[in-house]
Amino acid sequence: MTQTDARTGIPALLQELRGLLPDHVLVTDPAERETYACDGLAAYRVRPALVVLVESADHVAQVLRSCARHHVPFVARGSGTGLSGGALPHADGVLVVTSRLRTLHEVRAQDQRAVVDPGVVNLAVSKAAHPHGYYFAPDPSSQQICSVGGNVAENSGGAHCLKYGFTAGHVLSLEVVTPDGEQVTLGTEAPDPPGYDLLGAFVGSEGTLGVATRATLRLTRLPEEVRTCLAGFASTDEAGAATSAIIAAGIVPAAMEIMDALAIEAAEAAVSCGYPEGAGAVLVVELDGPALEVEGELEQVRRICREQRAVEFRTATDAAERAEIWRGRKSAFAAVGRISPDYIVQDGVVPRTALPEVLREMGRISADRGVRVANVFHAGDGNLHPLVLFDADEEGATGRAEEVSGMILDLCIAHGGSITGEHGVGADKARYMPRMFEPADLDTMQLLRCAFDPDGLANPGKIYPTPRMCGERPRVVHAADEPAVGGAEVF
Amino acid sequence: MTIERLLAATCAVRPAGDEDAVDGVPSQVVARPASAQETSALLRTCSAHGLAVVVRGHGSKLGWGRPPERVDVVLETGAMAQLVEHSRGDLVATAGAGMPLSRLRHLLAGARHELVVDDLAVGRGTTAGGSTLGGAVATNLSGPRRLRAGPLRDLVIGVRLVLADGTVARAGGKVVKNVAGYDLGKLVTGSFGTLAVITEVTVRLHPEPSEVRQVHALVPRGRLAPVLAHLVAGQLAPHTLDLHARPGKDVRVSVGLGGGPGSTQRRADLLAAELSAPGLAGDAVAVADPERTDLQEVAPVVPGAAPRSTDEEVAGRPTLLTVTARLSGIPELVQVANDHGLTVTGSAGVGALRATLPEPTPVPAVLEAVAAVRAATTGLGGSTVVLDAPPAVKSALDPAGTWGPVPGLELMRRVKAQFDPGRTLAPGRFVGGL
Numbered sequence: 023m024t025q026t027d028a029r030t031g032i033p034a035l036l037q038e039l040r041g042l043l044p045d046h047v048l049v050t051d052p053a054e055r056e057t058y059a060c061d062g063l064a065a066y067r068v069r070p071a072l073v074v075l076v077e078s079a080d081h082v083a084q085v086l087r088s089c090a091r092h093h094v095p096f097v098a099r100g101s102g103t104g105l106s107g108g109a110l111p112h113a114d115g116v117l118v119v120t121s122r123l124r125t126l127h128e129v130r131a132q133d134q135r136a137v138v139d140p141g142v143v144n145l146a147v148s149k150a151a152h153p154h155g156y157y158f159a160p161d162p163s164s165q166q167i168c169s170v171g172g173n174v175a176e177n178s179g180g181a182h183c184l185k186y187g188f189t190a191g192h193v194l195s196l197e198v199v200t201p202d203g204e205q206v207t208l209g210t211e212a213p214d215p216p217g218y219d220l221l222g223a224f225v226g227s228e229g230t231l232g233v234a235t236r237a238t239l240r241l242t243r244l245p246e247e248v249r250t251c252l253a254g255f256a257s258t259d260e261a262g263a264a265t266s267a268i269i270a271a272g273i274v275p276a277a278m279e280i281m282d283a284l285a286i287e288a289a290e291a292a293v294s295c296g297y298p299e300g301a302g303a304v305l306v307v308e309l310d311g312p313a314l315e316v317e318g319e320l321e322q323v324r325r326i327c328r329e330q331r332a333v334e335f336r337t338a339t340d341a342a343e344r345a346e347i348w349r350g351r352k353s354a355f356a357a358v359g360r361i362s363p364d365y366i367v368q369d370g371v372v373p374r375t376a377l378p379e380v381l382r383e384m385g386r387i388s389a390d391r392g393v394r395v396a397n398v399f400h401a402g403d404g405n406l407h408p409l410v411l412f413d414a415d416e417e418g419a420t421g422r423a424e425e426v427s428g429m430i431l432d433l434c435i436a437h438g439g440s441i442t443g444e445h446g447v448g449a450d451k452a453r454y455m456p457r458m459f460e461p462a463d464l465d466t467m468q469l470l471r472c473a474f475d476p477d478g479l480a481n482p483g484k485i486y487p488t489p490r491m492c493g494e495r496p497r498v499v500h501a502a503d504e505p506a507v508g509g510a511e512v513f
Numbered sequence: 514m515t516i517e518r519l520l521a522a523t524c525a526v527r528p529a530g531d532e533d534a535v536d537g538v539p540s541q542v543v544a545r546p547a548s549a550q551e552t553s554a555l556l557r558t559c560s561a562h563g564l565a566v567v568v569r570g571h572g573s574k575l576g577w578g579r580p581p582e583r584v585d586v587v588l589e590t591g592a593m594a595q596l597v598e599h600s601r602g603d604l605v606a607t608a609g610a611g612m613p614l615s616r617l618r619h620l621l622a623g624a625r626h627e628l629v630v631d632d633l634a635v636g637r638g639t640t641a642g643g644s645t646l647g648g649a650v651a652t653n654l655s656g657p658r659r660l661r662a663g664p665l666r667d668l669v670i671g672v673r674l675v676l677a678d679g680t681v682a683r684a685g686g687k688v689v690k691n692v693a694g695y696d697l698g699k700l701v702t703g704s705f706g707t708l709a710v711i712t713e714v715t716v717r718l719h720p721e722p723s724e725v726r727q728v729h730a731l732v733p734r735g736r737l738a739p740v741l742a743h744l745v746a747g748q749l750a751p752h753t754l755d756l757h758a759r760p761g762k763d764v765r766v767s768v769g770l771g772g773g774p775g776s777t778q779r780r781a782d783l784l785a786a787e788l789s790a791p792g793l794a795g796d797a798v799a800v801a802d803p804e805r806t807d808l809q810e811v812a813p814v815v816p817g818a819a820p821r822s823t824d825e826e827v828a829g830r831p832t833l834l835t836v837t838a839r840l841s842g843i844p845e846l847v848q849v850a851n852d853h854g855l856t857v858t859g860s861a862g863v864g865a866l867r868a869t870l871p872e873p874t875p876v877p878a879v880l881e882a883v884a885a886v887r888a889a890t891t892g893l894g895g896s897t898v899v900l901d902a903p904p905a906v907k908s909a910l911d912p913a914g915t916w917g918p919v920p921g922l923e924l925m926r927r928v929k930a931q932f933d934p935g936r937t938l939a940p941g942r943f944v945g946g947l
């Protein structure tokens with residue numbers, strides 16, 4: 023898409039940046055650049071031509087202006103925990119790393135706001151807000167390391183977004199540098215700024231519209247009461263039915279998570295979480311809110327689980343027991359390493375009501391291909407995280423696992439779902455976008471891209487497989503192109 | 514050939530009457546496409562012939578924003594009003610843009626589900642039908658209960674759009690959690706019909722609470738700040754936290770609670786007792802609320818919106834502002850607005866409110882009030898938009914006077930130029946004269 027010539031683009035750009043930025047922010051050493059070759063999706067590796075460890079928004083603007091002048095692509099990188107290759111560098115491009123932008127400017131509890139730099143780690147925001155009785159609601163499992171900038175770019179969620187929503191609902195304003203190097207503020211500290219919701223469009227755009235350099239976040243009041251319970255079931259069918267019954271009862275839990283037998287086995291092996299022995303599935307439900315409400319809801323959940331033939335039901339009585347229940351769930355991804363040398367973390371969404379059927383079909387695919395699939399999912403919103411297990415040393419195993427992983431996405435699409443609920447499209451799933459969207463849909467999304475990034479320099483190749491060049495499609499319809507409507511000039 | 518005959522090949526068309534004028538700008542025809550395909554054919558023809566198109570649901574908020582520079586075609590969404598799907602187990606519904614919110618509410622009630630949006634234009638528009646779903650999305654309609662469920666932009670999970678060149682496109686989907694591709698649903702929410710015609714919307718639903726209670730308190734001005742601070746910092750998880758402030762009167766603060774049977778009443782009683790403590794409101798009452806007075810009594814800001822309202826200031830066509838501020842700045846905002854004769858209503862829990870000035874106010878006084886409130890909101894991290902006003906006021910304002918400072922305006926121009934380069938859709942109605 024870009025016509026960069028590595029031999030002229032980068033050297034010229036580098037020469038220019040040396041005059042503009044302090045030397046210590048420019049990483050040119052090949053071995054050092056290599057350490058940035060991948061994000062959380064290690065299957066893809068590309069060594070960036072240049073890495074800039076920016077120390078201010080002005081640095082970002084300088085870099086992007088130079089990139090525009092020399093027609094060099096750039097990729098933003100936060101903590102590099104993304105699981106779709108969103109921060110995969112461009113071989114002829116600049117990697118803009120925000121990890122030195124770690125200032126947490128302010129926490130204003132009375133306004134329920136925090137103002138942070140993009141490299142600030144997700145959990146750091148909640149930690150800073152906690153003494154005031156607040157927290158930052160989006161809680162990806164990677165929250166101890168992932169950055170707010172990455173959260174914004176991926177519109178990250180977490181177990182608790184069932185009730186509290188994704189990052190998009192918790193960002194009020196962003197300072198961004200657009201691909202032409204302009205510094206722009208999107209949104210205001212208060213909600214409903216006038217004009218188009220460019221803030222809403224920027225969140226989740228995976229670094230393809232520019233680089234966020236500061237964020238004003240909404241803080242959420244800590245709930246008065248939190249109750250966590252765990253139910254063991256014979257199979258995911260019963261666990262799924264319990265989930266549906268809880269929703270049908272009008273309860274909106276803070277989180278509702280299911281793990282299947284294989285995922286439980288892995289978690290036990292890794293952290294001995296003591297989940298009910300022999301259970302084919304566990305359901306973790308967390309309820310939060312005013313104490314008077316939570317007690318009633320917990321009773322309902324208990325009753326529903328019993329009705330759905332739970333083999334065991336436990337309620338945490340204190341914070342330690344609560345952490346114990348979550349330990350198995352939170353360790354699940356990493357734990358799978360205990361039962362399989364390699365695995366693919368998939369991320370797909372189906373309507374909640376399609377969960378039982380999709381899980382059964384997934385079971386069939388798994389049996390059919392001889393590829394084990396462990397399932398951990400955000401049951402409340404139908405967001406599946408199948409872990410496709412394989413041994414890369416075994417001949418053909420990697421290919422089979424990738425095939426199964428792709429078939430799972432097709433299942434999601436066939437059931438009216440999505441190819442990603444929170445990990446993003448990135449480099450990994452761009453090729454699936456045409457299966458989920460029509461060409462006209464993708465072209466229309468591209469219009470937004472063209473408004474921000476007409477030269478296609480911001481994270482090219484991500485999200486959209488083969489975007490049209492901006493201006494390639496005639497946007498203005500001319501009467502002459504229309505079927506003859508003789509005499510139309512009369513009016 | 515007349516426009517009517519030209520467009521008749523694309524969809525149902527009739528000549529426009531006086532009542533079809535858009536904020537005083539007369540239209541030539543009213544077109545009523547019955548599908549995205551018909552909308553596409555219509556828009557393509559309009560684009561080709563340079564005809565300006567304004568989308569209308571029930572017309573309840575058609576006066577909002579700037580009057581369009583010109584109108585040739587009013588595109589009515591009324592023939593796209595069907596409920597496409599209500600997926601009960603998924604708490605998701607898809608409906609045509611012309612679906613009236615009141616009808617949607619009725620259709621969802623059987624499952625005890627609701628789209629949590631408050632129709633502040635109840636009783637307005639053609640046949641007094643209130644807002645349509647498409648109109649609500651296009652104006653990012655916002656009411657008290659967004660404190661509970663978020664603004665409408667967070668509830669829209671999928672859209673079908675028709676661009677001015679006739680392209681039919683979809684974004685999002687019908688699952689609540691979905692990050693595949695740009696969120697064009699957010700982009701068109703609040704775009705006042707200037708980027709694309711929304712023909713279908715998929716929304717996230719919420720279960721209706723089993724019990725709803727309201728706690729009302731009349732708060733002396735001097736105590737507004739501590740009362741609001743107390744409520745904001747509380748752990749009540751209220752569904753609404755609204756205020757209604759008239760010049761020279763005590764401020765009425767209303768808290769809406771929703772939850773389980775019995776527990777909600779108990780929480781309301783506790784809150785009323787708490788607020789009645791000396792130093793806070795002094796006198797608060799909890800009331801059962803089968804009729805949703807949170808909508809009807811506390812939000813009489815859109816003319817005619819409140820059948821039971823006795824507010825004299827909503828008669829005629831008042832000047833209607835949206836005003837926003839950081840939470841701790843709301844008492845100051847209220848004071849400035851009240852000092853300039855404005856009545857303020859809205860969500861003190863979110864920081865998005867509306868202010869009204871009665872129609873007979875002389876134009877210079879209105880402009881002065883707008884300037885004063887805008888200066889206050891700018892200083893408080895928010896904004897002031899003149900959403901609606903009598904013609905004399907509107908013509909005294911330019912786009913900058915209507916919308917105030919718009920962060921990112923240049924980018925917005927570029928977005929408009931990409932989506933609607935021929936300025937077919939509601940030219941001039943939106944920020945920066947887009």
Ligand SMILES: Cc1cc2nc3c(=O)[nH]c(=O)nc-3n(C[C@H](O)[C@H](O)[C@H](O)COP(=O)(O)OP(=O)(O)OC[C@H]3O[C@@H](n4cnc5c(N)ncnc54)[C@H](O)[C@@H]3O)c2cc1C
Binds near residue numbers: 061097
């Ligand atoms: C163990 C593990 C668990 C995870 N669990 C979850 C989970 O529960 N929920 C979830 O949603 N995700 C999860 N993730 C994925 C990942 O952590 C999130 O996507 C996270 O938000 C990425 O943040 P990051 O700082 O690591 O971003 P990076 O990986 O560095 O970048 C991600 C994307 O953001 C862009 N980007 C980064 N910074 C900026 C910026 N300042 N401006 C513009 N674009 C920028 C990049 O270009 C890239 O496209 C998990 C990952 C791991 C490894």
